[in-house]
Amino acid sequence: MKRKSKQKKQQGNLFPCSLEDVKTALSQSMNDNPDFYAKFIDISDQQRIGFYYISSITDDKVLYNQIVSTLMEAKKYLDYKSIDNMIPLPEPTKEKKVDKIDDHLLQGAVCIYIENETSCVNYFIPRQEKRPPEAPETESLIFGPQVAFTGSIETNVNIVRNMVDSKQLKIEKFLVGEKIPTEVQMVYLDDLANDDVINEFRNRLTGLEVEDILNSSTLSQKIEDNPYSIFPQLLVTELPDRFTYSLKEGKIGVLVDNSHTSIIGPITFTSFFESTEDLYSRWTIGAFIRLMRIMAMVLSISMTPLYVAALTYHYEVIPEALLLALGESRSRVPFPPLFETLLLETLMEFIREAGARLPTKVGQTMGIVGGIVVGQAVVQAGFTSNILIILVALSALASFTTPSYLMGSALRIVRFSIILISGVFGFVGFFFAMAFILIHLLRLRSLELPYTAPFYPFQYKDLDESLIRLPYVLDRNRAKSNLPKKVGRNASRSQHPIFRTSKKDIDE
Amino acid sequence: MKHTVNIPDQLKFRAAYLFFVLYTIMVGVGFVPYPRDVYEVAGQDSWLIVILAGILVHLVMMIIIFCLKSYGNTDLHGILQQTFGRWIGKLIGYLFIIYFFLVYVTILMKYTEFIRTFIFPSIAEWVVAALCSFLVVYCIYGGIRAIIGTSFIFYLLTFWLNFLFFEPATLMDFNNFQPMFDIDSKGVIQGIQITAYTLLGIEVIWMLYPYVHNQKRTMLYSQLGILGVILSLLSGVVISIGYFAPNQLIEQIWPILTIYKIISFPFFERFDIFVVSFWKFIILPNLIFYAWLITRSLKRVNNIKQKHSIWVVVVLSSTFIMFFKSREAINQFVEISAEIGIYFVYVFPFLILPFAIYRRIRGANK
Incomplete structure (x- = not known):
């Protein structure tokens, strides 16, 4: 009692x-x-x-x-x-x-x-050890503000508010995690972001039943549409300018306490190949770089698989001159192409992982030792052919052109599986894998919106927001595919000098 | 079963996609041997046959859409049961399902033969079937949006194959077309029959119609889709006739692929090998659409879940193709199913037409 x-x-x-x-x-x-x-x-x-x-x-x-x-x-x-x-x-x-x-x-x-x-x-009267905002490390930019999000949510909100001085900037606060709650803030522009998408995102955050979250990356994986997929369906970025640019496009951002990165949604597959760099550069360069990245992505997942497929089953597709060079460099290699390629690709992954884990100073040495010394020795020992070294190095390089590290890693995993199936079924297997990836992408959604957006459902006006970049004079609309409340950017084209002229002919 | 089909708005698609749907379902394995088949009966006037058959297909499409419009928001099985009553309607529905299944098996068989001839002479049928079936099941599980998307994206990815005809086109000899209009009525009828086999696929509109968002434009885009197919078929036939010497074309089993043989790049010789593998992208929408037609029909007729019936379809078809080993057996099977197809695709709409007209008149009188 x-x-x-x-x-x-x-x-x-x-x-x-x-x-x-x-x-x-x-x-x-x-x-x-x-x-x-x-x-x-x-x-x-x-x-x-x-x-x-x-x-x-x-x-x-x-x-x-x-x-x-x-x-x-x-x-x-x-x-x-x-x-x-x-x-x-x-x-x-x-x-x-x-x-x-x-x-x-x-x-x-x-x-x-x-x-x-x-x-x-x-x-x-909370006390938090704050570090001042530093230059971005994983997503570095040449132009653009040299500032990245920090670990403190207050600083991050401060950065965002300073970048977007608007009454329409709306912030919603949640606590996620039942045992150890973490503060999560959903940020969007009230007059742009679509209400259904906001509701969807809010429901995902509030409906999440977990004990705790580590940081924004783990949160994004817990609220994704398809957690089994190899491709990320929410963009995780450490760049405040990327974040605010997305807000201005009518997307929704999420800041998480104690994490250096923010989440952006809804996104499409091509979002991962865009960078704010394209916007800061002149349009010719921006458009060129963007197309380069997409091309690099395609090459990075197809070059080594095609090598394996061609050398295993379809010698006849290789032109004579090239075949001679290939045969010469492969004459000492005792392994089948599939094994040879997997060996070298694995070596490449080791070097990458070692470089990422080691302290910066040692990491560089590691890269040189791994890349040059081992690469040279592997060829001299007759383990792989010279041409394969070129291809593997090229595809590794190409996979690093992807601005998002998450997507870059996903593509490398994809490449391994394509290599395997190409080694078994040749070109048939290669196109099988490609078809599978395409169907998979078509099935994916980001916050219930299609992942392949400007291509399917096809919106030709959105192509300048994803595949290419137009000069700003012509770029007057937001991407329709993330359903902003207002599509037009309110910019009057007639004010631009090249449209203001009253000349009727040249030299008048 | 309800006669009218109400599709939720988020599952509907714009009518413009019908262009790609029709293009991807009609272009398939049949395109590759077609120039020779038609040349055998129609000679140098084959291009005329393509145009005549094309007009016929356009006409049939017009009738189908007329029927669909007069019955309102319903599909094939709704129409069948409304006109012929429940049991006969169901019976004809089953016949259609069997026909769809036959076409599915035919495509799979032809593709297997294709791969065996050009790439892997001894690959087992079930391996090819498994590779295809996996993708088909995966896509069907994604629902109608993924299916339409697959057809659209794969159209974009395969469209550039048409540009590769430029080089052979420059090598054409126009004497091969002489003498013109030298064909008898028997040749014309046989030729049209052969072309009609190749152009099977327009029946997909019977089932897709309720899924179209702006149904008023169905006619425009489906006719455009057919036009696109006819034009590529025509270019294929014209280039084959002009490119090959008259006796040479008869000897080619797959003339279109032989044409691709002359294309080579500094880093890629023997383009035909590439095209055969790449043909997967052309074949896949075919398979997916027919698998969808089967499962969707089963759902409409018997209310069987698509999730379950798709597995039956792929397993049955994979075992089915194992019984047809020789080229003769395969050809015989393909011919029979194509002949059946003529009735289901081109004759059936004429059967429904009077009922549709009656319905329109009755509706007007009311």
């Missing part, structure tokens, strides 16, 4: 009680953590005030200078209203139950309790 009442007290209304009781209750629910602190001060003979906080996540400067010292100098009878008048911090939250308080404390609040009152107040 006694025990039951104690339990009830812990769960529910402890107040009014002494400061020590609150301390024991909170300390118990904090599992007696050493960084939980309580400080009591006497204001007058009748009045004592207690401060409860977790020292590691509260800003002690603010706590001592703005709160504790102010109240110590008060020298008069205090209630919560007069406290609020004295402390220059935003409106506190009032709590009447003890078990609600620890949630606030974990988010960096200080709890102030006047002894024998029926409630307490919580001021949020």
